[in-house]
Amino acid sequence: MVFSSNIFLFAFLPVFLALYYLLPFKARSAWILLGSYALYAWWRLDFLWLLAGVTLAAYFFALAINQAVGPRRFQLLSVGVTLNLLVLAYFKYANFGIDSFNAAITAVGLQPFTWTPVLLPIGLSFFIFHAISYLVDVYRKEEPPTRNLLDFAAFIALFPHLIAGPVLKYNLLADQFRTRTHTLEKFSYGATRFMTGFAKKVLIADTIAPLVTASFGHANPTLADSWLGALAYTLQLYFDFSGYSDMAIGLAAMMGFKFPENFNHPYISRSITEFWRRWHMSLSSWLREYLYIGLGGNRKGRTRTYINLFLTMLLGGLWHGANWTFVLWGAWHGGILAVERRLKEASLWKPSPAWLTIPGTMLLVIVGWVMFRADNVPDALRMYRGMLGLNGVSLSDTLAWQVRPSELVTMLLAGVLVYVAPWWGRTVGDVGGRLLRPRLAVTATTVLLPLFVLAILKLSAQSYTPFLYFQF
């Protein structure tokens, strides 16, 4: 069940929220758990055991780690983390591993290994990361293990973040499960965020999607074809995923929870390092805390720091999906992060004007997104050939008829929003949150309301809109 669906919006959400507010505070964790499991089971009932199993394992392993002393603590952590990684490996990477193995052995004339493909449970990557971070935090004694299984299970399954994040640490929400406030202001804030995300997803991302599909499906894209597709995907992905994150944050706020932000105007970044401070921030935070630091971070010398940066992004890329495209995308970002770090340490990184660094960073990001979006590496290489103009320059007639004026206008508006939104944030409210232009804020909210209705109607007209990020 996706957030942008009639069943969620007009059946699940009103029933869930109505009972949530009718129930006493003590019963709300149980209701969250029940509601979240129901939402998960709507996809497939038979995979609910996996979610419950991962939850129970993390809960008991954390208690055991806390009680153990000496090397046994690390042993228990290792077993707990390994179990989670094995689950992830089997459900997410087994097909990829077998396919790659078969490709290698068939290349030397051997018979391929027969294998029934494994179905990837939705949200697996996220709830496995939640479980691992909890175990590591308990091991590091950053957070005592909870003895409240209900709260913990409700945290792992909390439906706003269950399917596509943000990636959260239990200690961020532990206190909020014990006590949190519910006010009309908070609910209204949540409603604003939810409606904003919904409109971003349905009105912008979904409108651009067919153009992206057409461009990436082109057999011999020209310079114009491939750049149009790459730019369209750059906008689609941002509005899709940040829209989803807005909805998640908004839904959580409607239940009194405060989630961390997941995006902070990533396309105004002036370096790839800055980009990762602004894009999918909860994931980059997780990767830093549990992977980069786990690999040794910057404590083992310069060379190891670069290698660690590279490996962190490489594995972060693989986390996004079992495909060589994601590995190469991760390597691309990891490599650039390492180079930027090196330049900075060698004092070769000179402050440059925004008109140079923002487009420069965007270029690197867009090149990366092409690999990220392509179905396979040869498809990505085909797009790159197009971007270099090796198949001609002007818009091809095989794509031209598929380019709809509404898509181009939406792209233009999306582009304007990407660069106006940061200015808007500074103009209407400062970083402390104080409203500088209350009237503008009221006007913007007033505009949002009919946009939300239009988005509902568009959703109904197009009936179904899967989220891009659900595959991860």
Place this chain on the structure above:
Amino acid sequence: MTEFAQDTLKNNIDQPGTPAVLRWMPGAFLIAAVVTGAALTLTSKGARDFPKDQEVVTGKWAHTYETGLDAGVPFRDPAVKLWGTTNYRLFGEAREGALVGADGWLYTSEEFETTDTVTDAREVQKKLAFVREVRDALAAQGAHLIVAVIPAKTRVYPEHLGAYKVPAVKAALYEQFRESVTALGVPAPDLLQVLQQHKAQGNLFVRTDTHWTPLGAKIAADTLAKTVRETWPTLDLPEVSFETTSSAAPQKTGDLLRYLPLPAGEGPQAAEVHVPTTTQVGESGGGLLGDAEVSVTLVGTSYSAIKDWNFEGALKEALHTDVLNAADPGKGPVVPMRAYLKSQALKDAPPKLVIWEIPERFLRFQYPEESR
């Protein structure tokens, strides 16, 4: 790499000085919208339509229920109309699947679609291989095969395409396929050339429909009949006379208008067609019990199956013989032919001639049923 944005981005709404209206209006609006939507959705027919015989555990039941619910919400039709109107008025666009040309002409996007030259060519080769298979299977039953390759509407009427241009890679498709069929020893007259020559007589394709008009179908039928007579001069078909009359009142038609959900009177208006009816004249040749033997079978798609175009009737009149219509709409040209080859009708009473109608626009498509 990052710090949590909650440390730097505070909620404006929590801060003093925030206008009071922002503290309640978005929340109240969302509640009102969701409650209204819920009332409309949960009282709709789709909400009470629970799927039967669907697995609950694997999510199939839920998926089917949700699909039904989406289709049944009472605001879906107004939503489709609203967005259809908006996109047409602002951008001159139809919904995905149709293209709005000039002068009120609509075209299906199927006639523009290409995958890549290799994949498309492979599919066309598969079609040709099947033509060979059909030729041999019918020959084994003593039947001749003639193929009617129907040119794309865009090919016959490129002058109404407006800003759209059919991809150049499709330029030679019609002629190449027709020549390849002919090279297999199966006659396939050049209907494109004939239709182009007769454009002055009236519309040969329906302006707002994917199909041809009865006039287009008649010209094709006459051409096919001429080819049959020239190719098999000794073919002895039971003589039956037919005549065709057209309905006095025109009938509005246009399957492509489904892609333009507009208010009445707006946008391209439905084309009008005088629907012909073909009836037998006088006595038939007569079989044992007085029924004429049917020696010609028509196999094909909606171009043959839809009665309004009267392709079957036009063939009867042009061939002076009765025709069994085994066309099946919505499945492309291969599936109906596969079904016919397996049919009892072919085994029990093999015809002398089979006319197989293959529209150019289906050449690159493989219908799922084709592999069954």
